Amino acid sequence: MNKKLAFALSGSAVLVLALSGCGDDKNDKLDSWAKTFCGDVQPQVKKIEGANDAIQKQTSDTSAPADVQKTDSKAFQDLSDAYKGMASAVTKAGAPPVDDGEKTKNDAVKELNSISASYADLKKRVDALNVKDQAKFADGLKDVATRLGKISQNGNRALDKLQSGDVAKAMKDQESCQNASPAATASPS
Secondary structure, eight states, X not given: OHHHHHHHHHHHHTTTTOOOSOOOSOOHHHHHHHHHHHHHHHHHHHHXXXXXXXXXXXXXXXXXXXXXXXXXXXXXXXXXXXXXXXXHHHHHHOSOSSTTHHHHHHHHHHHHHHHHHHHHHHHHHHHTSOTTOHHHHHHHHHHHHHHHXXXXXXXXXXXXXXXXXXXXXXXXXXXXXXXXXXXXXXXXX
16 A cells, blocks of 8 residues: 555655756846756755655555554655745745746745645644554555545646746756756556
């Protein structure tokens, strides 16, 4: 069951910095915005990668429920903190100097804070699971995995918009964004 959890989690983290496009157009304001954003978001990406790695390492069907609970709880807290940190990075960087930049920024901050709250809720749910009863624990973990899948499916639209067009080009030129690529997607096997 924890394998499904790891797969859903890694799918939700792929949104972090999907950088594309070529960086031929130079715009000093946009480059400055991207430098601020990328520098502040990189530590958050590392937290997300670390949380993904921790859950993937704890995906064995023979793992003790208490170990799975401890790992997942910490990972969900780290994810909540990372997405909140990403919202702060967007806020600090301000609106990107593009059409509808203020709306794009506000939508991304709202989405990131919502994702953060969703991970905080998953942490509470994992913490409340009964680790003394394997069957009850597995059922509870199924519910957590289902909710995690919903986070993965519902999030990312505003972030995708933030990281598109000229903004994506400017971000691609920033070394700190190039180094902040998400971890590989886990397989559910």
